[in-house]
Amino acid sequence: MSELQTTGAMQSRREFLRTLLRGVLLAGLAGMGARALLGRRCQSATSSDRVKLCKGCPDLASCSSAVLSAGHKVWQLDPAKCTQCGRCATQCVLQASAVKCVHRPKQCGYCRLCFGFFQPGATTLTSAAENQICPTGAIRRKFIEEPYYEYTIDESLCIGCGRCVKGCSAFGNSSLVLQVRHDRCVNCNECSIARNCPSDAFRQVQATAPYLLNPRSERTAS
Amino acid sequence: MMRIAALILYLLMPALAALAENRFPQPQFESGYTMPVTTTPSPRAATVEMLDILILVGALSLAAWLILKKRSRRGVFLLTVFSLLYFGFWRKGCVCSIGSIQNVAAWLSGSEAILPVSVAAFFILPLVFALFFGRVFCAAVCPLGAIQEMMILFPKLFPRQVSLALGMIPVSYLGVAVLLAATGSSFIICRFDPFVPVFRLSGEPVMILVGVGLLVLGIFVARPFCRFLCPYGVLLNWASRLSKWHATITPTECDQCRLCERACPFDAIRMPVTCPVSESRATGVRRLKVLLLLVVALGSAGAWGGAHLDRVLAPLNAKVRLVQVLGSSDPAVEKQFSVELEAFRSGERNPDTLAAEAEAIRRQFRRGGTCLGGFLGLVFGLSILSVSIRRARDSYEPDRGECLSCARCYLSCPEEHKRLKT
Structure with a gap:
C-alpha cells in the first residue's frame, strides 16, 4: 500500500515538474513569436532600409503595413560591389543560375562597338560567334539607326557568368548588371552564391523593392 | 582606321573611369525607336508565405487529431503524402523548421539578422505542438521525414547502446550549427541538407548523392536522418518528453501481450520494467x-x-x-x-x-x-x-522523446482491434 502511495506521489511530482517546465517553455516560445511579430518595429533603427520606413510611432496600430511586412526579404546582388568573378554561374543551387545579366536601356550608349558584346580581339564588328564575348550567345545585337545598336538579353540562354558585365562596366556605361531574377530564385534560407561571393555583394533586400537597378542608389550604397 | 582609333580610345577608358559616370551620352533617336523597359519579375508575395503558415497549422492540427483522437495510421500516411508533395516538391522544402534554428540563433545573437514571421512560425509551431501532443510534426508534416517514411521497407533494429551513441550526433550537429549561425559564419544545416536538392531536382552533386544514399539506407534503417542527424529532432525530442498528451500504443489498458514489441521500426517502444530491488x-x-x-x-x-x-x-x-x-x-x-x-x-x-x-x-x-x-x-x-536509472513501468509504452508518433504500433494491439469493432 505504502509503495503504491510513493509511486503515486512520484508520478504527481514528476507531472508537476513537467507541467511547470512546459509552461516556461511555452511562455518563452510565445515571447519569441511576439517579438518576431511585433518587435520588428523596435528593431527598425538597426538596419538602414528600415529607418526610412519607421516613423518611430509608439503604438503598433498606427504602424504602416510597409513596416509590418518589412520582415519579408529576398536575396539580391549589389552591382556596386560585384566584381564579376563568375561564381554566380556556378554556385547557384539551380542548374541554370537564378542570376542573370540585366540590361538597363536608360544607361546604355547603344554603342556600335559594345564591349559587353564583342570579344576584346574581335576582328570584325559582326555578330559572328567568334566575335561574341557571351559564351552562350545570349545577347542579341540589332541595328536601330546610324550609329546606334540595340542589345537585348535572352534570359533563357544567359547563365549569369558576368563576362559581358565586366566588359560593359570596364569600358562602357555599366548598363549591363547581374541581378537575381525572382521568377527563378527559390529564395534559399542561406543563398549559396552569397556564401561564396568574394566581394560580399549579396544581401537581403525588402521583397517590395527586390531589385538594385537604380544607378544612383548604387553609388550611395558604395 | 576608325576602328583602331575607337579601340585606342576605349582602351584609355579605364583611366577616365573616375571622371565619367556615363562614358557615352544617351543617344537621341530619330527613327521613332522606343526604348524597352527592364522587366522586374516579382518574388513570391508575402501573403503566400502567410498561406504556408496556415497550411502548417492545419497540417499539425490534423496530424494531432489523427494520431491521438482518430488513431488512424492510414490518415497519418495520407497526410504524410500531402506534406511530401506540398512542403517538399511544391515548396521545395524551404523554409523548413530544421533550417529555421539557424535564423533564430542568428537573431538571438543580436546581429542585424531579422526573423521573418514565416520562419519564426516554422520554428515555434512544431515545438508548441510537441509540448502538447508529442512529435506530430515528425509524424506527418515534415517533408524530410515524409520522403524517408516512403522508404521504410525492411527496417532492421540494432542494439540500444548503438542508437544511444548515434543519438549524440544530432546534438553535436545542433550545437555546431547554432554556433556557426550565431557568429554569422554559415548555415550548415541548409548547406548540408540531403533532401532539399532531391526536392529541387538540382543542387550540389555530392549532396544529391548523400540524399539518395540516405534514402537507400532508409530501406533498412528507418528514417536515418530523423533519428541520427536531424538537429531539430533534438529540440522536438526534449519538448515531446514534456508533452501533455502523447500517442499510446493501446487505447485502453495494456495486456502485456507482447504483440507490439517488434511493431516499431524506430525502436521507440519500451518494455515494462517491474523494478525489483537488485542492489542495496x-x-x-x-x-x-x-x-x-x-x-x-x-x-x-x-x-x-x-x-x-x-x-x-x-x-x-x-x-x-x-x-x-x-x-x-x-x-x-x-x-x-x-x-x-x-x-x-x-x-x-x-x-x-x-x-x-x-x-x-x-x-x-x-x-x-x-x-x-x-x-x-x-x-x-x-x-x-x-x-x-530504472523507472517502474507496467505497460508497453512509446519512449516520449524518440517516438515519432507515426501510429504504426496501433494496429498490433489487440485492444485496438476490439475498439475498432465496437
Missing part, C-alpha cells in the same frame, strides 16, 4: 554519486575543449578566412583563393578593420565554443546517467 541502497547512492561527478567532469572537459574549437571552426567564417589568406605567403593558398584576393584588392575594404572584425569573430567563437563544449559534455553525461 548504499551501492545505488554511490553509483549515482559517481555518475553525477562524471556529468560535472564531462561538462568541464567539454567546456575546456570547446574553447579550443575556434581553430577548427573560425576559418569557416569568410572574414576570418580572408584574413588568414591575406597573412599567408604560401603560393598554393594564394592560388586557391585568387578570386577572393582579387576581389579584396579591387574593393575598398581596409585590411586593419577587416583584421579587427576577424579577431572579434574569433573571440565569439572562443566564447561560444566554451558554451558548446560544456553543453555537449553535459548532455553526454546526462544521457549516460539516464541509462543507469
